[in-house]
Amino acid sequence: xxxxxxxxxxxxxxxxxxxxxxxxxxxxxxxxxxxxxxxxxxxxxxxxxxxxxxxxxxxxxxxxxxxxxxxxxxxxxxxxxxxxxxxxxxxxxxxxxxxxxxxxxxxxxxxxxxxxxxxxxxxxxxxxxxxxxxxxxxxxxxxxxxxxxxxxxxxxxxxxxxxxxx
Amino acid sequence: xxxxxxxxxxxxxxxxxxxxxxxxxxxxxxxxxxxxxxxxxxxxxxxxxxxxxxxxxxxxxxxxxxxxxxxxxxxxxxxxxxxxxxxxxxxxxxxxxxxxxxxxxxxxxxxxxxxxxxxxxxxxxxxxxxxxxxxxxxxxxxxxxxxxxxxxxxxxxxxxxxxxxx
Numbered sequence: 452x453x454x455x456x457x458x459x460x461x462x463x464x465x466x467x468x469x470x471x472x473x474x475x476x477x478x479x480x481x482x483x484x485x486x487x488x489x490x491x492x493x494x495x496x497x498x499x500x501x502x503x504x505x506x507x508x509x510x511x512x513x514x515x516x517x518x519x520x521x522x523x524x525x526x527x528x529x530x531x532x533x534x535x536x537x538x539x540x541x542x543x544x545x546x547x548x549x550x551x552x553x554x555x556x557x558x559x560x561x562x563x564x565x566x567x568x569x570x571x572x573x574x575x576x577x578x579x580x581x582x583x584x585x586x587x588x589x590x591x592x593x594x595x596x597x598x599x600x601x602x603x604x605x606x607x608x609x610x611x612x613x614x615x616x617x
Numbered sequence: 618x619x620x621x622x623x624x625x626x627x628x629x630x631x632x633x634x635x636x637x638x639x640x641x642x643x644x645x646x647x648x649x650x651x652x653x654x655x656x657x658x659x660x661x662x663x664x665x666x667x668x669x670x671x672x673x674x675x676x677x678x679x680x681x682x683x684x685x686x687x688x689x690x691x692x693x694x695x696x697x698x699x700x701x702x703x704x705x706x707x708x709x710x711x712x713x714x715x716x717x718x719x720x721x722x723x724x725x726x727x728x729x730x731x732x733x734x735x736x737x738x739x740x741x742x743x744x745x746x747x748x749x750x751x752x753x754x755x756x757x758x759x760x761x762x763x764x765x766x767x768x769x770x771x772x773x774x775x776x777x778x779x780x781x782x783x
Contacts, residue, residue, distance in 0.1 A: 452748065452749070452750050452752075453751055453752045454657065454751065456683075456728065456752055457657065458753075459683045459758045460649065460726075461628055461758055461761070462650065463627030482651060483626065484626065484628065484650050485623060486738050486743055487777055488776075488777055488778070488780070489739070491620065492738060496650070496651075496653070517622075517626065559625055562623075568738075570736060572653050573653050573655070574653045574654065577660060579743075582623075583618070586618075586619045587624075592625045592627055595627070596760075610654075611650075611652050613654050
């Protein structure tokens with residue numbers, strides 16, 4: 452099996468946000484996709500060791516923020532390579548509360564989601580969530596390959612798409 | 618809620634293949650993603666009305682074929698806008714059997730997968746599957762936005778990402 456083939460799956464680059472007992476927190480993610488159109492439902496995979504995972508379970512909701520090609524690259528590292536357990540990831544990050552969830556301003560779309568089901572899949576939890584609010588603005592969504600090829604970004608060890616030699 | 622925001626999620630373009638009692642069949646898909654790295658596991662969403670859905674359930678395995686930007690566009694329509702119930706979708710399509718599954722030749726990567734779990738999510742089944750074989754070749758993976766913007770492709774009504782005005 453050639454694990455490098457996994458680099459040929461296509462993804463976006465997202466910041467998943469939620470509440471940690473009244474404090475906004477979140478993490479960078481790429482494994483998110485729509486699974487049904489009626490009702491509009493998303494699946495999102497988050498490592499069980501990510502602090503955001505337990506916060507989503509406590510809160511029962513999350514927002515999926517879609518980064519654009521012009522989004523500030525430091526958001527990806529700030530939300531991706533530190534733990535919200537020890538850090539205020541929202542320090543200096545502009546956001547507002549929309550439909551009850553913290554939504555970062557530097558996105559080209561967002562989805563506010565209510566968790567309907569969870570599936571524990573070993574190292575990761577798959578959240579199935581209904582979209583309860585969504586909107587978009589100008590901007591071209593950043594793809595995962597754009598992040599690697601143009602932004603020259605790295606992949607966090609807790610990502611489903613992490614490969615040791617990445 | 619602005620449903621058009623859903624267009625800002627990023628995907629690849631895939632042909633999912635499996636066996637229909639010894640005959641190869643399959644369908645076009647875009648909602649596929651890696652959910653864990655160890656073991657390497659994929660999630661794939663397929664409409665319950667797609668004939669391929671019941672064939673995957675019977676077979677217990679599928680192959681995810683990643684189309685490249687230079688893959689023949691007629692593959693997408695041929696596998697996407699007809700039913701394998703009535704049609705031999707592999708008529709004229711070059712493929713070979715790899716690790717027990719029919720894998721089309723015109724791809725830039727493939728994953729042979731064994732279904733480990735299924736989740737019925739209303740209109741769609743989410744298959745969770747372990748990758749048992751994978752390989753890649755030259756070629757840039759086709760993204761869903763490339764398909765819409767460059768190939769000028771349409772979305773099938775059974776796709777999770779279908780929007781009525783798409």
